[in-house]
Amino acid sequence: xxxxxxxLNKTFGDLHVLKDINLSVGKNEFVAILGPSGSGKSTLFxxxxxxxxxxxxxxxxxGESINGKTGFISYMPQQSSLFPWRTVxxxxxxxxxxxxxxxxxxxxxxxxxxxxxxxxNSYPIELSGGMKQRVSFIRALLSKQNLLCLDEPFSALxxxxxxxxxxxxxxxxxxxxxxxxxxxHSIEExxxxxxxxxxxxxxxxxxxxxxxxxxxxxxxxxxxxxxEFFLLKQQIFQFIREELSE
Amino acid sequence: xRKVWIRGGKSVLFLLFLFIxxxxxxxxxxxxxxxxxxxxxxxxxxVIGFDTFSVHILSTVYLAIxxxxxxxxxxxxxxxxxxxxxxxNELLYPLLILSQNIxxxxxxxxxxxxxxxxxxxxxxIISLVCFFPIVVASMDGFRQTAPELKHYMQMVGxxxxxxFWKLEFPHSLPSIFSGLKIAATYSVMxxxxxxxxGAKKGVGVYMTLAQSSFRIDRVFVAIFFVMLLSIVLFGMIxxxxxxxxxxxxxxx
Ligand SMILES: Nc1ncnc2c1ncn2[C@@H]1O[C@H](COP(=O)(O)OP(=O)(O)OP(=O)(O)O)[C@@H](O)[C@H]1O
Ligand SMILES: [Mg+2]
Numbered sequence: 001x002x003x004x005x006x007x008l009n010k011t012f013g014d015l016h017v018l019k020d021i022n023l024s025v026g027k028n029e030f031v032a033i034l035g036p037s038g039s040g041k042s043t044l045f046x047x048x049x050x051x052x053x054x055x056x057x058x059x060x061x062x063g064e065s066i067n068g069k070t071g072f073i074s075y076m077p078q079q080s081s082l083f084p085w086r087t088v089x090x091x092x093x094x095x096x097x098x099x100x101x102x103x104x105x106x107x108x109x110x111x112x113x114x115x116x117x118x119x120x121n122s123y124p125i126e127l128s129g130g131m132k133q134r135v136s137f138i139r140a141l142l143s144k145q146n147l148l149c150l151d152e153p154f155s156a157l158x159x160x161x162x163x164x165x166x167x168x169x170x171x172x173x174x175x176x177x178x179x180x181x182x183x184x185h186s187i188e189e190x191x192x193x194x195x196x197x198x199x200x201x202x203x204x205x206x207x208x209x210x211x212x213x214x215x216x217x218x219x220x221x222x223x224x225x226x227x228e229f230f231l232l233k234q235q236i237f238q239f240i241r242e243e244l245s246e
Numbered sequence: 247x248r249k250v251w252i253r254g255g256k257s258v259l260f261l262l263f264l265f266i267x268x269x270x271x272x273x274x275x276x277x278x279x280x281x282x283x284x285x286x287x288x289x290x291x292x293v294i295g296f297d298t299f300s301v302h303i304l305s306t307v308y309l310a311i312x313x314x315x316x317x318x319x320x321x322x323x324x325x326x327x328x329x330x331x332x333x334x335n336e337l338l339y340p341l342l343i344l345s346q347n348i349x350x351x352x353x354x355x356x357x358x359x360x361x362x363x364x365x366x367x368x369x370x371i372i373s374l375v376c377f378f379p380i381v382v383a384s385m386d387g388f389r390q391t392a393p394e395l396k397h398y399m400q401m402v403g404x405x406x407x408x409x410f411w412k413l414e415f416p417h418s419l420p421s422i423f424s425g426l427k428i429a430a431t432y433s434v435m436x437x438x439x440x441x442x443x444g445a446k447k448g449v450g451v452y453m454t455l456a457q458s459s460f461r462i463d464r465v466f467v468a469i470f471f472v473m474l475l476s477i478v479l480f481g482m483i484x485x486x487x488x489x490x491x492x493x494x495x496x497x498x
Contacts, residue, residue: 045401046401049400049401049402049403050403051400051401070400070401070402070403071402071403072403073401073402073403074402075398075401075402077394077397077398077401079394081394081395081397081398083395083412083413083416083417084493084494085416085417085419085491085492085493085494086493087493094412095402097412098402098403098404098405098408123492123493124493125493125494143402149401
């Protein structure tokens with residue numbers, strides 16, 4: 001296992017946000033975290049990223065504790081968070097730049113692969129929302145950490161762009177299988193993308209269920225119309241309904 | 247860009263109108279030259295007396311620009327230190343604000359007593375009036391860094407140094423430039439004031455001489471020059487800003 005989280009607890013003052021969280025991410029695995037708004041999903045990332053320290057529990061990366069230590073993950077936030085005064089090329093190397101000299105050739109190669117070569121010298125203000133998210137994702141890919149943490153990367157996009165971006169993400173991931181931990185609100189998104197799904201309860205967040213997604217890869221959108229997909233979706237929806245009624 | 251030209255053109259036209267009004271009023275009321283010269287008289291004097299005036303111009307331009315550069319560098323340095331060392335900030339920021347409550351006119355004679363009539367006290371006066379807008383504007387700029395960008399930098403494990411030099415500093419450039427523009431206009435004023443209080447050359451000296459011999463037309467030549475110099479410095483900084491500040495909203 002690449003990432004192992006054991007009995008993690010976090011409180012902000014009187015607010016108990018995370019309660020006894022256990023989860024793991026394997027090598028080359030795509031894991032989604034599904035949970036209601038305000039349950040503490042971003043807080044979990046803050047802890048993994050080392051921006052906050054847990055009150056209890058252990059975060060192990062390759063067997064070593066990284067509690068409160070920064071610099072061990074690649075990260076893609078909800079808003080693209082590109083630096084407006086940097087060109088697209090300068091933006092994608094930013095994360096890599098923090099740990100030494102970035103590889104501009106590799107960066108250009110990636111921009112070319114994802115169809116952004118002609119925008120290499122443009123500023124973010126000239127890009128559409130979907131393009132910005134692609135740049136933001138490449139930036140995360142180019143930093144050398146093995147675990148990629150994505151915090152609702154597509155939730156700010158419209159329905160059409162979102163499906164396009166999900167397919168795009170899968171196609172890129174087929175080529176570069178970093179381990180991914182992916183936060184989302186959307187059941188369909190989690191099912192379409194992930195190998196495994198953790199469902200969190202509302203606050204204080206606990207792991208309510210862990211679901212293995214049986215679909216083979218590579219996946220495409222025809223999967224969204226299959227019966228298996230629909231059944232699994234219903235099953236997950238049951239868990240979420242319990243959360244609503246309680 | 248075109249909008250700026252149209253707007254600029256409009257104010258130039260309006261200014262021209264004011265000059266014509268002034269000229270007409272002076273002529274109609276037959277105001278004597280020693281009380282209020284007509285714009286045409288001022289222009290005439292500027293052309294005729296240019297040889298004697300140019301020495302003074304050069305000296306003032308040199309003083310203003312040098313003072314501006316020193317004042318801004320010091321201001322930026324102070325802002326960075328204060329921002330990065332909050333303890334020092336708590337101690338010094340109130341003093342900085344207090345220092346701005348001392349009128350330059352009072353301070354100038356003191357500086358001249360201590361440092362003589364050379365460049366030193368003059369540059370100090372100009373720097374003193376210039377550095378404050380830079381300090382305030384830069385500090386504000388640093389503080390107003392977009393929180394989501396800062397959060398991103400923290401999540402990917404950037405050090406405090408990296409966060410400042412890669413994010414906070416470039417992010418605050420537009421703000422620093424607004425400080426620079428204010429400082430540029432102050433620097434010309436500072437230069438003239440410092441020359442009033444003791445110098446051999448300079449527009450300030452020229453002004454005092456003109457005033458004591460009731461050459462109001464020359465006083466106006468000096469005033470127009472001071473305005474022109476301020477505008478030119480302002481324009482230069484605006485031009486540098488255009489080159490340095492990239493990827494932000496036009497006109498913001
Ligand atoms: N630094 C902090 N100090 C105090 N409270 C915090 C802090 N960070 C988060 N919280 C609280 O923790 C709770 C969980 O927040 P979090 O951002 O982790 O939720 P989330 O699951 O990511 O929600 P969303 O899906 O809306 O992004 C919220 O009630 C929030 O107010
Ligand atoms: Mg969140």
